[in-house]
Amino acid sequence: MSPTAPVSRTLVAFALVGAGLVQLGLVRGAFPRPQGLLALVVGTAELVVAVLVLRGATVRGADPAVLGRIGLGALAVASVLGIALGVAQGSHVVAAIAAAALQLTAAAVVGATTQPGPVRPATDGADGSREASGATGVGRRGRPAVSLALLFVGAVAVSAVATAGLADTEAGARAVPHGEHRLPDLPGLEGHRHP
Secondary structure, three states: OOOHHHHHHHHHHHHHHHHHHHHHHHHHHHOOOHHHHHHHHHHHHHHHHHHHHHHOOOOOOOOHHHHHHHHHHHHHHHHHHHHHHHHHHOOOHHHHHHHHHHHHHHHHHHHHHHOOOOOOOOEEOOOOOEEOOOOOOOOOOOOHHHHHHHHHHHHHHHHHHHHHHHHOOHHHHOOOOHHHOOOOOEOOEOOOOOO
16 A cells, blocks of 8 residues: 555545535435435435545455546536536535535545556665555655645645535524524523624
């Protein structure tokens, strides 16, 4: 496994969690309609797959490239259907676009990481061991700072898109604005207010 595999796997899981949360946010306001049914099924599936991806679960006997193509196709179809149903029903278009953006991001990472690349011949490591280098050209030791930066940027991007998508859902419309909530009046505990 290349050093970039855990990072790409985590980025896929981030995007799937974000898309799944937006999809499940759509369910509240659109459930009996087709957009709500699609959002329920796709959102639940995305969250389950995100957990499996984070765990590093594999399907025995299945070619990762074939699974990647299936996942890529499923995410692309779900994206197109979600946007089409949102536009056709005239509701929650921004949320559908946000979910589609996260789904297509996950699909792009899956597509990029499951493509078979040229494998370079094994080289001698510093300790005399033989080590094969993958298409990335990175040996056993990755760069932790680059991995952390990629994860940080991915998390910020996913949270920004998911927040915008959730704001367009029924749940987002009914959410209490942050500056207006307060704690219950308990003896010795002042209410929580922002200026």
